[in-house]
Amino acid sequence: MYSAGPTVTVKPIHTSPPRAVNGLYSIDEQAHDQDADGAIHLSDHVKSIASYPMYSGLQTAAPKIMSQTPRRILNQPRKLSGSGGGGDYINARTITTHANKPVYTVRESARTEMRISTWGHHMNDFPTMGSPGSPQSPRTPRLYQRPETLKRMERTPDERFEALPGEILELVLDRLKSLHLSPGSNSCATCWMRDVASISLASRKWAKYARVALYEDIQIVGSDSPTHKKKFKMCQGGRLLLLRRTLRSNSSIAGLVRSLKVPALELPTKGTGVAKAIEQYDDLVSTLVMACPNLEKLAGPFTRYDHTFRKIFHALSTRSLLRQMDWLIEASPAQHKQPRIPKSPTKSHGLLVPESLQTYEEEAWLDLHSNWTELRTLSVHCLPGATLTPTTLLPETLTHLPSLEHLHLCNLPVNAFNDDNLLALPRLKTLTLSHITGVTSTGLSTFATRATSLGLETLTLRHTSLTSLAALARIFSNLSSLKAFSLIQAFSPLMPEGDLFSLWMMPYLASSSLKTLHWDITSIGTAGNAADGILAKSIAAGGFPALRRLRVPNDPDGIFQALCKPEERIDLPSDRFRLQDMSREDSSPPSSPIGIGFLSKSSTATSLTTSSSSSSVSTVPDGPAACSNLRSARLAAQARLEAARCMPLFRVNVTEEGGLVDAFDMAGFIGTLGSPIRYDLRPDVGATDENGGLVDVRDLTGDGGETLVSSNGRGGETAREGCCGFWNRVDGVVADKKERERWWHTERGRWRSVEM
Template sequence: MDPVPLIHMPTAIPDSSLPPLERPGGYNKPRRLSNSSASSDSSSAVSGRDSFDGRMRSASVSSSQTSIDSWPASPGVGPRPGPSWQMQGGPVGHYYPWQRPAPIKTYRRKAKQGELFAALPGEVLELILDELRKLHLRPGSTSCATCWMRNCCAVALSARKFLKYAREALYQHIYLVGQEGPHMKKRTKSTYGSRLVLLRRTLRANTQIAVIVRSLKPPALPPGVGVVEYNDLVASVVMACPNLERLVGFYPTYDYSFQRIFQALSTRPKLKEMNWILEPSLSQRQNRPRSAAKNSRWGEGDLQPRESQLFLDFHSNWRHLTTLVVHCQPGATLSPASLLQDTIRELPSLQKLYLSRIPPTAFNDVHLVSLPPLKTLSLSHCMGITTPGLSCMATRPNSASIETLTLIHIEVETVPAIARILAYLTSLETFNLVQTYAPIMPPDELMIFYPYLGSQSLRNLHWDIPYLPNAATAADAILARSISAGGFPSLRTLCTPNDPEGLFQALCAPRDRIDSPADRYRSGGSNTITSGMGHTRNASSFSSTHTGNTPSFVSGGGGSSAAGFSTPPPASPAFPPTDFLSASSGAGALLALSAPQNSNLHHARLAAQARLEAAQRFPRYFVNVIDEHGALVDKFGVGAFLGTVESRVRYVLAPGEAGHLGGTDEGGGLVTVEDMVFGDAGEALIQGPAPTGEGGKKLKGRGKGLFDQGTAAGTDGEGGVAGDKGQVRTREGCTGRWNTYSGAVVDKKDRERWWHQERGRWRPLVLS
């Protein structure tokens, strides 16, 4: 029987799935051996004869194949393939091991426009836009919110991938600052609210954009426009934002009557911040006698049950509200007494609570100790809060979560109450205390072991008690010695505007300068500046005791004294009588107006700079230069500074350095609810009546872009701009010129490309 020939069929099976291959057909041909005998492997295998010659031939072929497969790879050839062979119709990429593979040719093509930029992750683009927004809106920036929106639109058009993220950054926080320009009024044929109308049209037409909006800043109320009509326009925009969280820079008042703006806010389930500016209700104004309205500060009438229930129902849908601000105008109240407490209970996510001028009947010690766990608590002019109530509140378990505590004119009476607050609030990081009268030490606690005041977690301390303008009080001495004794190991910033003897300045790290270059020119160039709080520019009262590293203290009570300073006994009672706290008499109100409310940081910086310059005249170390013969060649002093070198506490007297965004020197650096509600935050360019007798010069014609309304303008003697309508321009706005070419010649096209209607540099305020 003839042997069956072996047929090799082409296959396309990958290398991993190929069956064991047999020898190629070329090897099946007989070849001449050394003994001149020819035979084939196939015939030997078929015949089954196991001869010596057959075994030798098989071994020879196997060894030759093994040696070929095991050849090392030559340089530049690459790794040798497995035992698969390239044949006609076989798998691609297989070649004989003795063949050199063809080189792979790579061609560098030019990337298309936006191709490399599209490879960036979306998180990187979000960070780029966030930093760009911070550059535009940070304090001290020459740009404004309008420039930020214009540049964000330009970024959206720069690349296709940037469109999604730029649109989200543009509509997530909408800031409409200032009024419309003449071109906008002409385009929309309206006198006010043109941008709000266009924004409302966009949000209603595109729901994908409407769900992006998180915060909205409407323009301020234009002059000559009704409050109700403008509030209704803002309410229509709020209704177009289903995920709205904050309405910033716009604070309408609430008089317990139906208003669309509050009804619209009550329907936003994701609202996180609400500001209530309460006014007397219509029933209170009608039933309240005129004599009571003149002599009493707070309203005596209660709200109607319908009005109280309406106010409470507003909060039923705010499950995500984290910040609540309640401020009562003169005559406003909250009744019944449990209304505010029930309102707070309706907010399960509340973390920050700001109460300002709440009547004693609506918020007192009973409500204070029943507050839920909070992170920030601010009490300003709340007459129902007493010192025992604060001490009891500090010991409650719910108060352990407080991180920021602000007490503005609560009038804490004793130093032990402050010590209890600092000791029991274990999470406290920021403590702000502003009051007119200094707390005293009880007579039975004259023996003090330092540190008497202390907190392991406190990092920022604002201590402003302008009671004795020319001398340090006993409370100041106790606090200063507690700091020097290590009672505040985590303290990093210390703001004490009323520091007439430099006790706290000597405990902080030394500074080269404290005042700013503009401080010396703000008072008309006088060398001696009196602050009204006793701070003077000269340093004649500066004692040499302050040149040491740390001052020496002697504990004592209300009439205690410390080395280098003395605290005289108070000329008036340490605290006002009860009728003053209730402010029910005209004498109490007059006393409240005559007493200093807070220190001025401008004068505090001048006084601190004067103490620093006085300390530089007294070196701490003297260097004697002696030649080789022992003669004195030179003698000079070094180390003339004020402070403690090893201290990690920074002495700050500026609102920005203290971390209070939006604070002013006149307000002591803190941002209160009154500053937020009644301040313009830099939006207004003109305010107040025009000065008379100041040599103001009126300009003819109309100043383009000088005013939001385009009124004619002039200049007054102090550098302001006076308008024809009795208004004074107090600050310079932004017109977008910071982004143009600043060379000698400004291109007209470049100027028109970046110019916009002049608007104020509005910055969001952060309550202290």
């Protein structure tokens, strides 16, 4: 046995807790967001161990770590949040320590510095070590720094135009075209196309809309340059060959062409190859037409149609979208051989008319119109000896044109167009009857009452047998949509004897829709006639409330001028300088299809038939039509205006306290104050003063200002200055020859399209 020894009391020794082993304690799923390398700090593990007691009721105090070697963070790139392709990383590394605490900075990659900050970068600002929300010191610099916003680079001009909508670019091009091609401009079609070609090189978006503006309306005006003539070894047609090559090689460009203007043909001055040159030029134009599938209009030299096969007419007949066609009809070879014999007086008023066409010629004419379902405008001008017979040929032709709106007929003989054809016309908006001897006042009066004529807006009667003033009254009263009316003839319409009592009920002539009126009775001398007086009284009585423009070239008494608003001046600056030339022109008697000398004795329908029977053919002579000269009309109106100013119209007495202080006269004027009507004696666009200022069907075959005449104006020719490209010339004196070569081009005329 052992004996008990002395008892010693020993206090329990608290040993340090063992070092934490990785993987033995729970780790939060989001722990990788707390550090750059995804590791857990030692201090965090100590805190977690202290929370687990070893003995019940006995807690182990967390040791205070006085010094600890800072754990080095690996220099591993961390992907920035919000980066699309994984190309933006940052590299973190320890630089120095302060108060035994690591200080971290951020070194941004070169690609991050070049990025422009977006909203996504601003939103992804997560707290990291060193951020104010971390367990570290709140003064520790942030681990992630937002990149500074770089200055946005200023847009280049092409980028600015790329941002504009296409409608604005189209308006810019339309404005540029109007500056180049509007009347009075010193530019031409060549300058316009050259500027548009330069615009197309600015950017891709400009090229898209400039290409449409360039090829939609092609205008090739004037002669070719010497360079083209030498290159293609031909006097004319070099530009047409280049255009044809472009259209054939690019179908998208060919589909843009809507209107095509070809230059006038330069006929050889020597030799007998005129007919061959015309045929070759027509064949070249026909190949160009075939290259334009969506062609709507062809302008340029008119080819006469003599009822034989020609390539140009065949090419036009295949264009289903054609909207305008102008015919210049010539006698067929068979009609040249056949003598013209007079028909019965009851059918042709004793006129000599050409023979009818052959059956195959009628079928060929109808076949040419069978494909024009979109045609809007049709004009037919028959030369002396030509016709379109039988009388059913023209109405049958119009049945193939369901979209026709504007019809212009000139010089059609009696066996081609008469009252029956007039009544068979479809619904139209514009109708022009020029030198149509087969139409009478009865036919015009009946035509106005038809339902198909209610939509007519423009009616022009030039030297048509309108002998009755009552028929004119029915035209005005029944055509409710009529906006423009023109009457030109050598005699004035008469009032029927049974309707004289109607003159007491004014207005006798009335139209609520008429806005423009052209009234020209060429046989008036120094005094007016009854028709002028009735029309003037009807206007004064309010029969034309919508009338705004009145043109009366032959107004000897000034009764129509007195109805319009007063004008300060009516004549133009060039009128008095051309007075001498005008008097020389007026000295020659005007030619007309109706004998004016005979009509001066009797202005009745009987005299019209008698004088017309003396004519050998039913067409107009080669001379100009009988009409008043607008230049002389302006000078006469200005003379009446100056005479009225010499005669005082008002006398003003200034009194004060019963005494006369001053008295003076106020000059007179001609016109009606407050009248909305304008007395206009200027020609329409495309017309001339010599032809009365009204566009005729024969004006469509003119040059339109394209032909250049001798610049010195000798030999009775009119001088016309062309364009050489001065539009793009630099202001000031031309410095050198190279600067001039950039804008100069062959002198070409300023062509303007003539519209009826």
